[in-house]
Amino acid sequence: MTALATRSSRPDGRRRPRARHAVGGLARMERRWGIGLALPVVVGFVLFTVGPMIASFVISLTDWTIGGKVRWVGFGNYRAMFGSDDLFSKSLGVTLYYTLLAVPLGLAIAFGASLLLNRDVRGRGLFRVLFYLPVLVPSVASAVLWTWVYNPDFGLLNQLLRAAHLPTSQWIYSDTMAIPSLAIMSAWGFGNATVIFLAGLQGVPRHLYEAIDVDGGGAWAKFRYITVPMMTPTIFYNLVMGLIATFQVFNEAYLMTSGGPDNATLFYNYYLWRTAFSDGRLGYASALAWVLFLIVVVATALVFRSARRWVYYETGDGR
Amino acid sequence: MRRPRSGARRFLLYAVLCVCAAATLLPFLWLVRSALMKDGQIFKSPPEWLPSPFAWHNFGGALTAQPFGRYFLNTLTLELAIVPGVLFVGSISAFAFARLRWRGRNTVFAVLLSALMLPYAVTLVPTFIGWQYAGLVGTYVPLSLPAWLGAGQIGSIFLLRQFFLSIPRELDDAAYVDGARPWTVYWRIVLPLSRPALLVVGIFTFIGVWNDFLNPLIYLADAKRYTLSLGLAMFQGSYSAQWGYLMAASTIVILPIIVLFFLAQRHILEGITLTGLKG
Known part of the structure; x- marks a missing residue:
């Protein structure tokens, strides 16, 4: 492939002892190999992301139901979604409500824990490992375990509350407490963000804190004017990861609550899954998927736009 | 790393940390305690924490009620079909x-x-329809083949790319001057220097496959092919009130991952740091 380039002769006419790449030949070789080695991933992206997305849009314009005839309905599915489908708006609301509870709760706990661990703590390694353990629990096992923890009669939480003579709750079996319960459960996995925060905190230059000391500022000033601004990129990263995770919630709804009680935990993905694989309404489910896609695009744009205002980057170019 | 000044503040610091640790560990204790208790003791109120006697029969019961050994082998098969693919395609594209x-x-x-x-919901339906037309629903192909094309593995590619960027470029240039091809640079220089990153990606992928629920749920119909996660979910469906069994089965699913974590703890925590910083 590079025979021409490597055989280029030198001005004095003598060949080099070993084949070497001329500058242009190297660039050409890098380009060929670069494209070649990136090709599988690009093919995968077209096959499993772009293709399905286009297909999804086309299917969303039909009333395709498993076992039935396929009819073209134009934007009928979308009209039905926004016009008459209460479950669609319900599932959007549920997902949004969960996001607003779970993401800040998880971030706050993780940030607090990392601030504590960033002090001169004995056994930091041990705490870090302990905090991380719940992240590893397979989500199905986690769902089974937390169903038992939230069991109104014999579960851990109500048993503890009863022992302390505090009021108990129906937790995931109550339509008002179900989403907060699942948010608490997700906060159990705060350890992942803690590890990332901790690494970020250890990268904050010490001399900045010393500057505050010189100016006579206290712990609050250090936190407010050094720690928080320097940590905004890490906070932003964890925020984005948290948002992605809440858009993916499915297992809890499927395994713990079946979307109930009274559709209180009808997460968008669960509703979509049910529409596609329980009801077999592939056309309508595809329309749901496309609306979700548009929501994610808008949400992503908003989050990244807002980042310009509050995320601090040393280089200033946003990367 | 600042040293709290007074003893009282120091005490408070440890107190808060210990409360956090306790809250983290409590569900695990509840899991193990319930897995080792007879039904009579599980349902006692106020709750008891020490099983007496230790009831190992929950484990035996769970293992005979559903073939978790088989699910374990299925999961390992799937791991073998996916992890090498992710490492290969992830490293060449990175x-x-x-x-x-x-x-x-x-x-x-x-x-x-x-x-x-x-x-994933956005591509879920057409992907399923595609595999159905290919006649491959019910096999491991829809679960493993996409990984060989990097589908759903962008995070791994990103991590490897970050790591590769940190290797001095002069190494490649020196090799090219000596007439090396990119493949040699990849195989002889970049890969050997990237063992820690490859290990992290391998472990994360392993854990991801172990924990995956939705894909096996959609693509596997025959109970003989179930993975551990799917098997546990189905087990919960049929033994919903048998908490001793359920907790024992959950322990069986969780334990291998925890053991893996303790073996590779340092690498895993470093890997999270590597992906999480300096995008």
């Missing part, structure tokens, strides 16, 4: 994006990276 200079590589990478934000 190599292409980090160490080979070609026009448009950053644009292509940015487009791929945008898929990170995409919920």
Whole structure:
């Protein structure tokens, strides 16, 4: 492939002892190999992301139901979604409500824990490992375990509350407490963000804190004017990861609550899954998927736009 | 790393940390305690924490009620079909994006990276229909083949690319001057220097496959092919009130991952740090 380039002769006419790449030949070789080695991933992206997305849009314009005839309905599915489908708006609301509870709760706990661990703590390694353990629990096992923890009669939480003579709750079996319960459960996995925060905190230059000391500022000033601004990129990263995770919630709804009680935990993905694989309404489910896609695009744009205002980057170019 | 001044503040610091640790560990204790108790003791109120006697029969019962040994082997089979694929395709594409200079590589990478934000639900239905037309629903192909094309693996590629970028470029250039091909640079220079990153990606992929529920749920119909996660979910469906069994089965599913974590703890925590910083 590079025979021409490597055989280029030198001005004095003598060949080099070993084949070497001329500058242009190297660039050409890098380009060929670069494209070649990136090709599988690009093919995968077209096959499993772009293709399905286009297909999804086309299917969303039909009333395709498993076992039935396929009819073209134009934007009928979308009209039905926004016009008459209460479950669609319900599932959007549920997902949004969960996001607003779970993401800040998880971030706050993780940030607090990392601030504590960033002090001169004995056994930091041990705490870090302990905090991380719940992240590893397979989500199905986690769902089974937390169903038992939230069991109104014999579960851990109500048993503890009863022992302390505090009021108990129906937790995931109550339509008002179900989403907060699942948010608490997700906060159990705060350890992942803690590890990332901790690494970020250890990268904050010490001399900045010393500057505050010189100016006579206290712990609050250090936190407010050094720690928080320097940590905004890490906070932003964890925020984005948290948002992605809440858009993916499915297992809890499927395994713990079946979307109930009274559709209180009808997460968008669960509703979509049910529409596609329980009801077999592939056309309508595809329309749901496309609306979700548009929501994610808008949400992503908003989050990244807002980042310009509050995320601090040393280089200033946003990367 | 600042040293709290007074003893009282120091005490408070440890107190809060211990409360956090207790809250983290309590569900685990509840799990193990319930797995080791007879039904009579599980349902006592106020709750008891020490099983007496230790009831190992829950484990035996769970293992005979459903073939978790079989699910374990199925899961390992799937791991073998996926993890090498992710390592291979992840490292060659990361190599292409980090160490080979070609026009448009950053644009292509940015487009791929945008898929990170995409919920799987968006592509779920057409992908399923596609596999159905291919007649492969019910096999492991829909679960493993996409990994060999990097589908859903952008995070791994990103991590490897970050790591590859940190290797001095002079090493490649020296090899090219000696007439090496990119493949040699990849195989002889970049890969051997990237063992820690490859290990992290391997472990994360392993854990991801172990924990996956939705894909096995959609693509596996025959109970003989179930993975551990799917098997546990089905087990919960049929033994919903048998908490001793359920907790024992959950322990069986969780334990291998925890053991793996303790073996590779340092690498895993470093890997999270590596992906999480300096995007």
